[in-house]
Amino acid sequence: xxxxxxxxxxxxxxxxxxxxxxxxxxxxxxxxxxxxxxxxxxxxxxxxxxxxxxxxxxxxxxxxxxxxxxxxxxxxxxxxxxxxxxxxxxxxxxxxxxxxxxxxxxxxxxxxxxxxxxxxxxxxxxxxxxxxxxxxxxxxxxxxxxxxxxxxxxxxxxxxxxxxxxxxxxxxxxxxxxxxxxxxxxxxxxxxxxxxxxxxxxxxxxxxxxxxxxxxxxxxxxxxxxxxxxxxxxxxxxxxxxxxxxxxxxxxxxxxxxxxxxxxxxxxxxxxxxxxxxxxxxxxxxxxxxxxxxxxxxxxxxxxxxxxxxxxxxxxxxxxxxxxxxxxxxxxxxxxxxxxxxxxxxxxxxxxxxxxxxxxxxxxxxxxxxxxxxxxxxxxxxxxxxxxxxxxxxxxxxxxxxxxxxxxxxxxxxxxxxxxxxxxxxxxxxxxxxxxxxxxxxxxxxxxxxxxxxxxxxxxxxxxxxxxxxxxxxxxxxxxxxxxxxxxxxxxxxxxxxxxxxxxxx
Amino acid sequence: xxxxxxxxxxxxxxxxxxxxxxxxxxxxxxxxxxxxxxxxxxxxxxxxxxxxxxxxxxxxxxxxxxxxxxxxxxxxxxxxxxxxxxxxxxxxxxxxxxxxxxxxxxxxxxxxxxxxxxxxxxxxxxxxxxxxxxxxxxxxxxxxxxxxxxxxxxxxxxxxxxxxxxxxxxxxxxxxxxxxxxxxxxxxxxxxxxxxxxxxxxxxxxxxxxxxxxxxxxxxxxxxxxxxxxxxxxxxxxxxxxxxxxxxxxxxxxxxxxxxxxxxxxxxxxxxxxxxxxxxxxxxxxx
Numbered sequence: 001x002x003x004x005x006x007x008x009x010x011x012x013x014x015x016x017x018x019x020x021x022x023x024x025x026x027x028x029x030x031x032x033x034x035x036x037x038x039x040x041x042x043x044x045x046x047x048x049x050x051x052x053x054x055x056x057x058x059x060x061x062x063x064x065x066x067x068x069x070x071x072x073x074x075x076x077x078x079x080x081x082x083x084x085x086x087x088x089x090x091x092x093x094x095x096x097x098x099x100x101x102x103x104x105x106x107x108x109x110x111x112x113x114x115x116x117x118x119x120x121x122x123x124x125x126x127x128x129x130x131x132x133x134x135x136x137x138x139x140x141x142x143x144x145x146x147x148x149x150x151x152x153x154x155x156x157x158x159x160x161x162x163x164x165x166x167x168x169x170x171x172x173x174x175x176x177x178x179x180x181x182x183x184x185x186x187x188x189x190x191x192x193x194x195x196x197x198x199x200x201x202x203x204x205x206x207x208x209x210x211x212x213x214x215x216x217x218x219x220x221x222x223x224x225x226x227x228x229x230x231x232x233x234x235x236x237x238x239x240x241x242x243x244x245x246x247x248x249x250x251x252x253x254x255x256x257x258x259x260x261x262x263x264x265x266x267x268x269x270x271x272x273x274x275x276x277x278x279x280x281x282x283x284x285x286x287x288x289x290x291x292x293x294x295x296x297x298x299x300x301x302x303x304x305x306x307x308x309x310x311x312x313x314x315x316x317x318x319x320x321x322x323x324x325x326x327x328x329x330x331x332x333x334x335x336x337x338x339x340x341x342x343x344x345x346x347x348x349x350x351x352x353x354x355x356x357x358x359x360x361x362x363x364x365x366x367x368x369x370x371x372x373x374x375x376x377x378x379x380x381x382x383x384x385x386x387x388x389x390x391x392x393x394x395x396x397x398x399x400x401x402x403x404x405x406x407x408x409x410x411x412x413x414x415x416x417x418x419x420x421x422x423x424x425x426x427x428x429x430x431x432x433x434x435x436x437x438x439x440x441x442x443x444x445x446x447x448x449x450x451x452x453x454x455x456x457x458x459x460x461x462x463x464x465x466x467x468x469x470x471x472x473x474x475x476x477x478x479x480x481x482x483x484x485x486x487x488x489x490x491x492x493x494x495x496x497x498x499x500x501x502x503x504x505x506x
Numbered sequence: 507x508x509x510x511x512x513x514x515x516x517x518x519x520x521x522x523x524x525x526x527x528x529x530x531x532x533x534x535x536x537x538x539x540x541x542x543x544x545x546x547x548x549x550x551x552x553x554x555x556x557x558x559x560x561x562x563x564x565x566x567x568x569x570x571x572x573x574x575x576x577x578x579x580x581x582x583x584x585x586x587x588x589x590x591x592x593x594x595x596x597x598x599x600x601x602x603x604x605x606x607x608x609x610x611x612x613x614x615x616x617x618x619x620x621x622x623x624x625x626x627x628x629x630x631x632x633x634x635x636x637x638x639x640x641x642x643x644x645x646x647x648x649x650x651x652x653x654x655x656x657x658x659x660x661x662x663x664x665x666x667x668x669x670x671x672x673x674x675x676x677x678x679x680x681x682x683x684x685x686x687x688x689x690x691x692x693x694x695x696x697x698x699x700x701x702x703x704x705x706x707x708x709x710x711x712x713x714x715x716x717x718x719x720x721x722x723x724x725x726x727x728x729x730x731x732x733x734x735x736x737x738x739x740x741x742x743x744x745x746x747x748x749x750x751x752x753x754x755x756x757x758x759x760x761x762x763x764x765x766x767x768x769x770x771x772x773x774x775x776x777x778x779x780x781x782x783x784x785x786x787x788x789x790x791x792x793x
Contacts, residue, residue: 397635401646401790404743409646411790441788442613465617467790 021280024330027294031305046168047241047303049151050161050295054322063139064148072193075200081105082421085459092202098459104382105459107419109389116378123374127367129257131359132340133264137250138317143243146194146236147301150187157183161298187237188229195228241302245313252312260344261358265316267296267307267338270349275307278331289333296320296338306338388424389417390486390495400502406472408503415463416486418456425489427451428466432482433501434474441465453489468501475503591619595777603656606784613784620785623778627770636789641748641765647791649745653734654793660783666769667737674769677737682721683760690760692717697755703730703742704750 051057077089079102086093091100099106099114106113128135137144157179158164170176199221200208211217235243244251258264267290275290290307297305299319304311306320324338345355395411403409418424429451430436438452443464445453456462470480480501487494511520514532522533554560559575561568594615598606606612625634631642638644643651652662652675665671682688688696699714719728725738732740739747748754748763770779786792 395635397633398637398644398646401637401644402745403647403791404649404740404745406744409790411646439790441617442607442610444608465788 056318137315191232195225295323387420616781616784669769671769
């Protein structure tokens with residue numbers, strides 16, 4: 001057997017004897033999740049991100065408050081739509097197959113609006129990615145937001161990074177057990193609330209809340225709460241960065257949307273290298289601005305080292321910018337050693353050209369144009385959405401019926417979809433047949449002209465069966481096209497439906 | 507071909523020692539999550555053996571401690587469905603047929619449930635579109651042997667035709683040849699007469715009218731429009747149950763026809779029969 005050389009272990013940094021900048025905290029660590037230390041077969045190494053302070057952290061706090069606020073509170077917004085129709089602003093009404101979003105209401109056959117919305121969201125994501133990299137991943141992705149929330153809890157209970165590392169290594173004690181128990185209980189409470197909020201989108205929130213408390217809600221509701229509790233707890237508490245690195249396809253796709261001018265969180269190695277610890281008062285000549293303090297590494301929730309360059313694992317949450325800026329300020333060097341920058345700017349600096357942020361590019365213009373086209377299309381469709389839809393289905397079995405007089409009868413099912421929030425009455429009329437006799441099953445009411453009157457409830461579909469009898473002399477061919485007109489007696493809006501009258505071969 | 511495992515520097519693992527045309531295989535360990543999943547499924551399987559019906563035994567099978575049975579589940583679901591329909595079936599029972607047809611929700615319920623019941627019980631003879639077949643009436647048209655009103659349809663379904671019900675509808679046309687009422691020549695003449703009733707291009711043979719009036723008019727009527735009280739078909743229209751050609755008519759007159767429809771009382775519950783009657787009535791031919 002060949003001899004196995006020593007294992008891959010992160011090279012331990014020897015503590016430097018010099019004491020550089022006493023006010024700059026230093027960490028003798030290496031990035032845990034660096035690609036060369038990562039093996040698919042090794043257990044996940046726990047990351048203990050330190051809390052960053054600064055502009056981007058503040059932005060992230062606000063994004064977290066707003067997104068979580070939207071998620072937890074929006075099912076409780078009310079929106080009056082009239083009697084008999086749900087008054088919840090955002091509601092996926094599965095039982096009655098309707099989707100409500102404020103003034104928008106969508107029936108199942110109009111699912112193309114949802115498709116359009118998803119396409120719109122995808123293109124918007126493309127635009128944002130090509131402009132400023134993984135903004136979605138770093139700020140608004142639920143995985144990022146919930147992991148951030150879970151980390152807040154972890155930090156509150158177990159302390160800052162070093163305390164957490166120490167606690168992890170410490171043997172089990174009552175204090176450790178208490179801390180761990182409290183942490184997991186709070187995580188579980190958050191998870192239950194996450195699953196709990198989800199089901200409110202599918203049901204009337206106040207009613208369901210009362211049912212949930214009384215343990216009277218449908219079993220499927222509890223199932224969904226349990227499922228989302230489980231996923232939130234696992235993904236937010238344990239899987240964390242693994243979700244972004246291994247489970248999510250987006251990091252692997254987004255490369256194609258980025259080019260040299262795309263802004264991303266980057267370490268300006270041209271300014272930072274050669275890196276070395278720095279002693280207060282020493283000259284900055286002949287060396288880079290990076291003082292090897294590794295604050296960018298310890299704040300990273302993904303456990304990488306931004307100074308290794310662009311990496312798949314980097315969600316571009318910008319926390320390393322905050323960490324580095326804080327250090328730069330303390331040592332009196334300009335901020336922005338790690339910053340939103342583009343590859344093109346690296347070239348520009350190398351050629352002594354001024355830096356430039358190029359947002360308007362053919363790529364971003366194209367995405368913007370697509371958004372305008374798709375968004376405009378959806379908006380136009382929604383604004384001009386017909387509140388009357390009629391489907392005429394002619395009977396195929398039997399295709400036609402031979403009556404004892406020799407006349408021929410055809411049957412049709414007329415489906416009238418009243419998408420408005422009022423009860424409406426419609427009349428049915430036939431044009432294009434010379435002589436005919438119409439019988440509408442179950443309808444007695446007639447207009448002054450003798451047309452059948454059909455009442456359709458608010459936001460409902462009604463299907464009526466009609467029979468047409470045509471004298472045999474009129475059947476000049478085995479198929480005659482004619483029109484069934486459905487007229488709204490209230491607004492006079494009409495729907496014309498061409499169908500055919502079938503008879504035996506002539 | 508197996509050799510000693512070798513160390514591979516790039517991946518920091520050993521090979522399995524297997525080699526195929528110079529291609530070697532790394533002996534990489536299983537991913538942990540994969541192994542955990544495997545162990546979890548094994549534990550799950552053992553639990554499943556205990557909890558659920560799993561093992562075939564010699565004359566039976568292991569029932570499992572949970573006592574789960576798909577048969578019971580289906581039975582429970584059917585009962586549930588029956589309970590859910592009860593609201594409507596009770597309304598159907600108390601309402602008369604005309605009321606059902608004039609109330610939107612009862613009509614819609616009857617048309618939907620009637621269609622399902624028709625498909626299960628009636629379509630075998632009358633066809634899924636109720637358009638019948640030779641010997642089995644088309645229920646879409648306006649030609650009814652025993653009447654096409656709601657009540658008459660309801661009665662026909664309930665008692666059947668030549669069925670087992672004590673009030674079943676019964677008509678008995680003589681077999682004119684075998685019962686020796688008419689000879690073959692007379693039968694041929696009267697068949698031609700019947701054809702001429704609806705086909706004006708045919709001239710009935712001399713004397714055939716008298717044969718008809720003496721033998722057939724009592725039930726089928728002097729004008730041959732039939733009589734629904736006896737289930738005697740209309741012979742003057744263009745709809746024929748068995749066919750309108752001479753051969754078929756001669757055979758019908760000579761040997762008679764004795765179509766049978768089961769009595770559905772006792773097989774279907776009264777509410778279902780009502781829904782079925784409404785459904786058939788709304789097929790278009792109802793009177």
